[in-house]
Amino acid sequence: MLLSETIDKIEPLNDAAIMEAQKRLDSLTKPLGSLGRLEDIVKQLAGISGNVIPKADKKVVVIMCADNGVVDEGVAQSTRSVTAAVTRNFTRGITGINVLTKHAGAEILVVDIGVYEDIECEGVLNKKIRKGTWNIAKGPAMTRKEAVKAIETGIEIVQDLKGKGVNILGTGEMGIGNTTTSSAVASVLTSADIDIMVGRGAGLSTEGLLKKINVVKKAIDINKPDPEDAIDVLSKVGGFDIAGLTGCFLGAAACRIPILIDGFISATAALAAIKIEPKTRDYILPSHGSAEPGMAKVMEAIGMEPYLNLRMRLGEGTGTAIAFHIIDAAIAAYTQMGTFEDASIEQYKPLK
Amino acid sequence: MLLSETIDKIEPLNDAAIMEAQKRLDSLTKPLGSLGRLEDIVKQLAGISGNVIPKADKKVVVIMCADNGVVDEGVAQSTRSVTAAVTRNFTRGITGINVLTKHAGAEILVVDIGVYEDIECEGVLNKKIRKGTWNIAKGPAMTRKEAVKAIETGIEIVQDLKGKGVNILGTGEMGIGNTTTSSAVASVLTSADIDIMVGRGAGLSTEGLLKKINVVKKAIDINKPDPEDAIDVLSKVGGFDIAGLTGCFLGAAACRIPILIDGFISATAALAAIKIEPKTRDYILPSHGSAEPGMAKVMEAIGMEPYLNLRMRLGEGTGTAIAFHIIDAAIAAYTQMGTFEDASIEQYKPLK
Numbered sequence: 001m002l003l004s005e006t007i008d009k010i011e012p013l014n015d016a017a018i019m020e021a022q023k024r025l026d027s028l029t030k031p032l033g034s035l036g037r038l039e040d041i042v043k044q045l046a047g048i049s050g051n052v053i054p055k056a057d058k059k060v061v062v063i064m065c066a067d068n069g070v071v072d073e074g075v076a077q078s079t080r081s082v083t084a085a086v087t088r089n090f091t092r093g094i095t096g097i098n099v100l101t102k103h104a105g106a107e108i109l110v111v112d113i114g115v116y117e118d119i120e121c122e123g124v125l126n127k128k129i130r131k132g133t134w135n136i137a138k139g140p141a142m143t144r145k146e147a148v149k150a151i152e153t154g155i156e157i158v159q160d161l162k163g164k165g166v167n168i169l170g171t172g173e174m175g176i177g178n179t180t181t182s183s184a185v186a187s188v189l190t191s192a193d194i195d196i197m198v199g200r201g202a203g204l205s206t207e208g209l210l211k212k213i214n215v216v217k218k219a220i221d222i223n224k225p226d227p228e229d230a231i232d233v234l235s236k237v238g239g240f241d242i243a244g245l246t247g248c249f250l251g252a253a254a255c256r257i258p259i260l261i262d263g264f265i266s267a268t269a270a271l272a273a274i275k276i277e278p279k280t281r282d283y284i285l286p287s288h289g290s291a292e293p294g295m296a297k298v299m300e301a302i303g304m305e306p307y308l309n310l311r312m313r314l315g316e317g318t319g320t321a322i323a324f325h326i327i328d329a330a331i332a333a334y335t336q337m338g339t340f341e342d343a344s345i346e347q348y349k350p351l352k
Numbered sequence: 353m354l355l356s357e358t359i360d361k362i363e364p365l366n367d368a369a370i371m372e373a374q375k376r377l378d379s380l381t382k383p384l385g386s387l388g389r390l391e392d393i394v395k396q397l398a399g400i401s402g403n404v405i406p407k408a409d410k411k412v413v414v415i416m417c418a419d420n421g422v423v424d425e426g427v428a429q430s431t432r433s434v435t436a437a438v439t440r441n442f443t444r445g446i447t448g449i450n451v452l453t454k455h456a457g458a459e460i461l462v463v464d465i466g467v468y469e470d471i472e473c474e475g476v477l478n479k480k481i482r483k484g485t486w487n488i489a490k491g492p493a494m495t496r497k498e499a500v501k502a503i504e505t506g507i508e509i510v511q512d513l514k515g516k517g518v519n520i521l522g523t524g525e526m527g528i529g530n531t532t533t534s535s536a537v538a539s540v541l542t543s544a545d546i547d548i549m550v551g552r553g554a555g556l557s558t559e560g561l562l563k564k565i566n567v568v569k570k571a572i573d574i575n576k577p578d579p580e581d582a583i584d585v586l587s588k589v590g591g592f593d594i595a596g597l598t599g600c601f602l603g604a605a606a607c608r609i610p611i612l613i614d615g616f617i618s619a620t621a622a623l624a625a626i627k628i629e630p631k632t633r634d635y636i637l638p639s640h641g642s643a644e645p646g647m648a649k650v651m652e653a654i655g656m657e658p659y660l661n662l663r664m665r666l667g668e669g670t671g672t673a674i675a676f677h678i679i680d681a682a683i684a685a686y687t688q689m690g691t692f693e694d695a696s697i698e699q700y701k702p703l704k
Contacts, residue, residue, distance in 0.1 A: 029441065030448055031429070031555050035670075036643060036663030077383070089381065094690025096382055103684040203383050291388060307661055310678070311388030318387075325677035326662070332455040338446025 002152045003247075007277045009254040013047030021046035027339045037307065038330035041285065045331070048258050048283055049167070053335060056258065056327050059106035060161055061097060061170035061317035062248050063090060064154070065124075066114030066240035067132030068177030069141065070219070075180045075212045077203050080132070083176045084117035086316075090174070091123035096314050097172055100321035104328075106170065108317070109161070113153055114240030115175075127153045129240050136184060136219035140236045147235035147243050154247020155254070162255040168327065169252055169259040170287075171266040172317020173241040179292060182268040184216045184237035186294050188225050189271050190301045197294040199264070201313075230275035238272075245269030250276060253283040258327075260320040263290035263313065267298040274302055287323035288312055354504045355599075359629045361606040365399030373398035379691045389659065390682035393637065397683070400610050400635055401519070405687060408610065408679050411458035412513055413449060413522035413669035414600050415442060416506070417476075418466030418592035419484030420529030421493065422571070427532045427564045429555050432484070435528045436469035438668075442526070443475035448666050449524055452673035456680075458522065460669070461513070465505055466592030467527075479505045481592050488536060488571035492588045499587035499595050506599020507606070514607040520679065521604055521611040522639075523618040524669020525593040531644060534620040536568045536589035538646050540577050541623050542653045549646040551616070553665075582627035590624075597621030602628060605635040610679075612672040615642035615665065619650040626654055639675035640664055 021043045026032055033039060045054035065087040071080050089095050090110045093102075101108050112119045116132040129150055133141035142150070158169065179201040187197040198213045216237075223236035234243045246269045252259035253273075261267045261284060273280045281302060288308035289295060299305065307326050312319055373395045378384055385391060397406035417439040423432050441447050442462045445454075453460050464471045468484040481502055485493035494502070510521065531553035539549040550565045568589075575588035586595045598621045604611035605625075613619045613636060625632045633654060640660035641647055651657065659678050664671055 028448075029438075029446060030666050033555070034664065034666040035448065036665065038662060038664065086381075089690070092690070094381060094694050096380075096387065096685055096689055099685050099688040100681055102688075103681055203385070305661060308678075309657060309659060309661060310390060312386065312390065313388065314382050314386040322678060322681050325681070326660075326674060329452055329455055329674050329677070333448055333451050336451040336454075337448055338441070338444070342446050 002155055003148055006155050006250050006254045010277050010279045012279060013282045014050040017046040017050050017052055018043045020052040024052065025334065028337045029340055029342065035333055038333055041327055041330040042334045044285065045258055048256050054331065056168040056331060058166045059104065059168050059324055060166045061101055061106055061108045061172050061320055062157060063097065063108055063110045063172040063174060063317055064113050064241040064244040065111060065174045067116040068175055068181055068239045069133045069135035070137055070180050070215060071177040072135050073137050073215045075215050076176045076201060078176050080116050080176055083174060084115050084119060086174050087112060087115055087119055087124060088121050091121055095316060096318045097316035097321060100318050104321045104324040106321060106324055109157065111157060111244065113150060113244040133239050136181065136223065136237045137215050140223055141181065141238055142235050144231060144235045147231050150240045150243035151247035151250065154244040155251035158248050158251030158255055158257065162257060167257060169248065169257055170317045170320025171245050171248055171259060171262050172320065173245060173265050173315055175239060175241045178239055178241055178265050180212055180216060181237060181239040181242060182265045183294055184219050185233050185242060186268045186271065186298050187216065188220060188227050188233045188237065189230060189275055190297055191227065192297045197297060199292040199294060230272040234272055241265065242269045246272040249273035249280055249284060253280040258285055259283060260285050260287045260323055262287055262317045262319045263315055264292035264295045264298065265315065267295055271298050271302055288319035354507055355500055358507050358602050358606045362629050362631045364631060365634045366402040369398040369402050369404055370395045372404040376404065377686065380689045381692055381694065387685055390685055393679055393682040394686045396637065397610055400608050408520040408683060410518045411456065411520050411676055412461055412518045413453055413458055413524050413672055414461045414463060414509060415449065415524035415526060415669055416463050416465050416593040416596040417526045419468035420527055420533055420591050421485045421487035422489055422532050422567060423529040424487050425489050425567045427567050428528045428553060430528050432468050432528055435526060436467050436471060438526050439464060439467055439471055439476060440473050443473055447668060448670050449668035449673060452670050456673045456676040458673060458676055461509065463509060463596065465502060465596040485591050488533065488575065488589045489567050492575055493533065493590055494587050496583060496587045499583050502592045502595035503599035506596040507603035510600050510603030510607055510609065514609060519609060521600065521609055522669045522672025523597050523600055523611060523614050524672065525597060525617050525667055527591060527593045530591055530593055530617050532564055532568060533589060533591040533594060534617045535646055536571050537585050537594060538620045538623065538650050539568065540572060540579050540585045540589065541582060541627055542649055543579065544649045549649060551644040551646060582624040586624055593617065594621045598624040601625035601632055601636060605632040610637055611635060612637050612639045612675055614639055614669045614671045615667055616644035616647045616650065617667065619647055623650050623654055640671035
């Protein structure tokens with residue numbers, strides 16, 4: 001119900017605002033188009049918000065935390081307990097995303113959408129759907145109803161943040177085993193070869209990598225997810241974190257808030273959201289190119305190129321936190337640069 | 353004299369500091385190496401400064417401004433007067449680099465190293481070598497003595513900034529016609545085909561582009577610069593801005609200050625500096641990948657990959673200003689993240 005309402009609410013960008021923003025950009029004292037993708041960012045934000053002078057000063061990174069039954073197959077370098085430990089540490093200010101959001105003037109919202117352990121920790125929103133998914137190598141990760149509930153959880157969270165005045169979102173996750181589930185979902189949704197969709201996650205050995213590839217193959221063989229039905233794919237071979245982030249992307253589009261992709265898991269959720277409602281794409285911005293090999297394939301599938309090439313593979317939303325600086329720089333240039341009139345120089349013009 | 357003294361002073365990075373920084377990085381609560389190039393940045397800065405906790409809080413972008421006689425050939429979309437107008441506007445706070453350095457907490461140092469017009473404007477350092485270079489399509493841009501003087505000007509400026517406590521530098525330029533001279537210098541120094549080294553600069557038409565390619569060919573044919581002698585190349589087909597920036601790179605290496613490449617012109621100067629003294633490379637960091645096609649070739653020649661993919665082509669040092677945020681983020685993560693001990697979780701370990 002909430003999901004279908006949300007999908008119905010997603011509209012195209014505001015073209016009039018984009019055209020006004022273009023006009024303003026072209027009046028600034030620089031060669032036409034020379035700010036490159038900074039100009040694209042400004043136009044996209046104008047089209048999303050409908051404001052010619054868009055704001056992105058209230059930033060939140062939503063971090064979906066969940067466990068994955070597939071870790072029983074030995075596909076991750078860490079034990080399941082690390083998911084809970086890192087989830088708790090997000091509230092202690094010592095993780096990568098804590099430091100990088102602080103540095104970017106952003107906040108985090110930590111969501112337990114399916115961590116195995118009880119978290120009960122101030123600063124973690126309890127939206128637990130279940131204590132981790134089932135093992136996708138043996139059957140579906142979750143029921144379809146649970147998948148919809150996870151997506152709707154993401155939507156509700158974004159609606160709530162919109163109500164609090166948040167005007168730009170980042171996406172993050174924590175969940176041991178979630179590069180395995182992302183590889184499975186992304187392989188099905190892009191029809192790409194599984195071998196190139198599976199990577200070393202947080203640092204697998206080559207032996208571990210081969211095992212992981214086989215687990216993904218087995219999960220897809222057993223579950224037979226329908227590539228034309230992203231919710232089916234998420235429920236059969238995904239995870240609560242990916243489904244929750246899919247909801248964040250859909251919710252952001254419906255609420256007209258720009259939302260940034262982080263790494264492979266987040267990009268996979270963006271892809272699922274775009275499959276569910278293609279107009280969602282216009283509300284999404286990239287951030288960095290993760291070191292995971294499947295990332296490039298997913299970004300190609302959604303037609304986006306990362307702004308940052310930093311070979312990070314930490315997750316947590318850390319790429320979005322760094323990309324916030326680029327968004328801010330784009331808005332600063334757009335709003336603070338002088339015009340040709342101010343500059344008293346002729347407009348740069350192409351030679352005949 | 354100053355040039356050869358400076359070259360002699362350039363030493364390798366401090367390996368002990370790099371190793372200590374690596375140790376600290378590996379104690380942070382994240383999978384080993386998962387901060388990717390942010391970790392490389394921290395190690396490089398530690399190796400440059402010799403401090404395990406390096407600082408980059410006093411930032412300056414040096415902007416070398418100069419005119420190029422080659423604009424007489426019609427290779428640029430703007431007239432020479434734009435160089436002087438923009439140089440003056442740097443002091444008025446309305447240009448792209450003004451806004452982006454302010455946003456990054458950096459300052460600019462505007463240097464008239466050879467603008468055609470008299471600038472006489474507070475806030476512009478007068479180091480004019482001559483009122484623009486000669487036309488490289490008809491003969492050398494400058495004498496060898498002038499090239500050395502321009503390089504030494506860059507060195508002196510960096511020495512002065514070091515004395516003022518500056519601990520990280522960006523490089524920028526303003527000079528109508530300077531993508532033409534950079535294409536010529538870069539073609540000779542990389543032995544790359546001229547056709548792929550010449551681009552549309554600030555926005556040339558296709559006809560203009562073909563003319564520009566021919567001018568670069570003519571300049572190289574007539575002047576016969578020696579590819580083994582970067583100073584010869586700079587003097588014959590370069591410009592005062594490129595030579596001045598070459599001095600900045602050499603000076604930064606001698607003074608042990610990290611220095612960032614901006615776009616194609618700045619990258620060409622970095623390449624010249626590395627040709628003069630290869631150890632200079634260790635003190636240089638990339639920033640963005642310019643839209644100029646020669647940029648990729650030059651970066652390949654010096655073995656560097658941009659952090660940012662923003663398709664900017666404004667020059668002025670704007671790419672370095674945005675990259676400063678990445679440097680700051682790297683240092684923030686390095687100095688403020690908790691350790692495994694703080695986090696009370698097992699260290700992430702590879703599976704057998």
